[in-house]
Amino acid sequence: MKKTYTFILGFLSCFIAAFGWANDFEANYKLGAGDTISIQVYGEPELSTEILLNDSGRINYPFLGRLQVKGLTVEKVKDTIENGLKGDYLISPNVHVSITSYRSFFINGEVKQPGGYEFQPGLTVNKAIALAGGFTERASKSDIILSSSDNPNRKGLSVELSKKIMPGDILTVEQSFF
Numbered sequence: 001m002k003k004t005y006t007f008i009l010g011f012l013s014c015f016i017a018a019f020g021w022a023n024d025f026e027a028n029y030k031l032g033a034g035d036t037i038s039i040q041v042y043g044e045p046e047l048s049t050e051i052l053l054n055d056s057g058r059i060n061y062p063f064l065g066r067l068q069v070k071g072l073t074v075e076k077v078k079d080t081i082e083n084g085l086k087g088d089y090l091i092s093p094n095v096h097v098s099i100t101s102y103r104s105f106f107i108n109g110e111v112k113q114p115g116g117y118e119f120q121p122g123l124t125v126n127k128a129i130a131l132a133g134g135f136t137e138r139a140s141k142s143d144i145i146l147s148s149s150d151n152p153n154r155k156g157l158s159v160e161l162s163k164k165i166m167p168g169d170i171l172t173v174e175q176s177f178f
Contacts, residue, residue, distance in 0.1 A: 034103025109173035110139035140176035
């Protein structure tokens, strides 16, 4: 019985820690092209929508027109919409903004199935390689380059397998010479 409680407590603490990391991640995450967001205005179904962000990073929102959301957190988008609707359109709008899906990350080089994959919070280089079918026989397990699509002019960095990656990141697994 004691082992069961220990297992349950261990599982719950891992779940809570993972959930907390996911919440911190979303709270600090800056939106970009390819992300899909959901906007809910409680009691106002015609103002609730789901939007895929395009390259411009702007959305058309009822009553407010074009809003720039690229580079903003979901909390900042929520505040912008609430403040825009408050007064002229609604007395006290209750807005919730969340990320429905993140933009893809990309992996190329010496993996079995290079390409774009759906991002998941908590994703590491090692997990990304697993999603791409694993290393090829010629892959270097220590020469992995990470580039950010948010900063394409910056040179990629060599990373460890435990490094967390972000939406839009580009991983390149180099070839081993031995």
